[in-house]
Amino acid sequence: MDTVGTVRRLVPPERLTSRVTALEDAFVIGHFGLPAPRPDRPVVVTGLVDRAVTVTPDDVRALPTHRVESVHECFGNPLAPGEWVRRAANLVWTGARLRDVLDLAGIGDGASSLWARGADHGEFGGASSPDYLKDLPLDAVLDRALVAHTCNGVRLPTERGGPLRLVVPGFFGTNSVKWLTELTLADHRPEHLFTTRLYVRPGPDGRSVPVRELDVTSVLTRVADGVVHGWAWSSVPVTRVAVTVDGAPVAVELDRARGRAWQGFRARVGAGGTVVARATDALGRTQPTSGARNAVHRLRV
Ligand SMILES: Nc1nc2c(c(=O)[nH]1)N[C@H]1C(S)=C(S)[C@@H](COP(=O)(O)O)O[C@H]1N2
Numbered sequence: 001m002d003t004v005g006t007v008r009r010l011v012p013p014e015r016l017t018s019r020v021t022a023l024e025d026a027f028v029i030g031h032f033g034l035p036a037p038r039p040d041r042p043v044v045v046t047g048l049v050d051r052a053v054t055v056t057p058d059d060v061r062a063l064p065t066h067r068v069e070s071v072h073e074c075f076g077n078p079l080a081p082g083e084w085v086r087r088a089a090n091l092v093w094t095g096a097r098l099r100d101v102l103d104l105a106g107i108g109d110g111a112s113s114l115w116a117r118g119a120d121h122g123e124f125g126g127a128s129s130p131d132y133l134k135d136l137p138l139d140a141v142l143d144r145a146l147v148a149h150t151c152n153g154v155r156l157p158t159e160r161g162g163p164l165r166l167v168v169p170g171f172f173g174t175n176s177v178k179w180l181t182e183l184t185l186a187d188h189r190p191e192h193l194f195t196t197r198l199y200v201r202p203g204p205d206g207r208s209v210p211v212r213e214l215d216v217t218s219v220l221t222r223v224a225d226g227v228v229h230g231w232a233w234s235s236v237p238v239t240r241v242a243v244t245v246d247g248a249p250v251a252v253e254l255d256r257a258r259g260r261a262w263q264g265f266r267a268r269v270g271a272g273g274t275v276v277a278r279a280t281d282a283l284g285r286t287q288p289t290s291g292a293r294n295a296v297h298r299l300r301v
């Protein structure tokens with residue numbers, strides 16, 4: 001057994017002061033703990049491909065490098081999916097495009113589902129699992145996802161998923177598989193603790209769907225010189241953040257959207273009171289006032 005139990009580093013929103021979150025201020029999750037460090041851990045690309053290949057971290061570093069600054073957000077505790085958590089960061093990742101890695105094997109006819117497997121394994125939520133597995137719609141991630149080898153400019157440390165991890169900007173963190181060992185192309189979804197049982201929620205027709213696209217969300221981080229600061233994000237740009245102090249609206253300055261990074265906002269709060277921020281995105285979705293994982297954030301100042 002090479003894992004050491006659930007690893008979590010939780011960071012309160014007041015530490016999220018800079019646009020790009022320092023690595024030490026970014027939460028860390030590992031359901032089965034950390035696997036043994038293995039800087040040369042390869043990734044097997046297999047399934048509906050022209051020829052299965054084994055790709056090393058050096059092979060991935062030799063491919064064209066892409067950079068993405070994106071919100072990294074944990075959906076929350078999969079055993080309590082409605083719970084309100086604020087595990088979020090905004091990080092700069094570099095790596096190869098998923099498409100370029102899959103092209104080394106050749107994407108086969110009929111491939112519609114990407115299965116990404118991680119090296120960690122063990123017990124979670126009373127169930128035992130031989131690995132960590134997520135599946136993603138191939139179309140949605142081919143040109144969006146990275147097989148990342150750095151975060152904030154440094155080689156991915158083991159706790160961050162190194163040597164190689166998947167990063168799916170705009171999707172919840174659960175999809176960004178750490179300690180990548182295998183990318184399988186398939187024509188159907190896999191049954192697995194982490195695909196069909198955990199990290200699912202009711203979809204539009206009431207059937208459960210995997211958590212993928214981010215919800216509209218905002219966090220308040222700090223008050224300095226009578227001004228409250230926060231970050232807002234969604235799977236699409238945030239178009240408006242409404243801030244109230246003891247129920248009275250105040251003027252808000254919201255940074256414009258840049259890619260998939262979070263957007264800063266600030267508002268003068270005067271003498272203070274209970275500050276509430278509520279974001280709306282370009283799809284017209286607004287944060288619920290209560291009872292949801294992305295309910296509005298309240299801060300007493
Ligand atoms: N292999 C593996 N990948 C994983 C996980 C895991 O437990 N094992 N946790 C997922 C979850 S739920 C989140 S929120 C992110 C956390 O990434 P971080 O630790 O870099 O913040 O990794 C995801 N990828």
Ligand SMILES: [Mo]
Nearest residue numbers: 074075076174
């Ligand atoms: Mo998560």
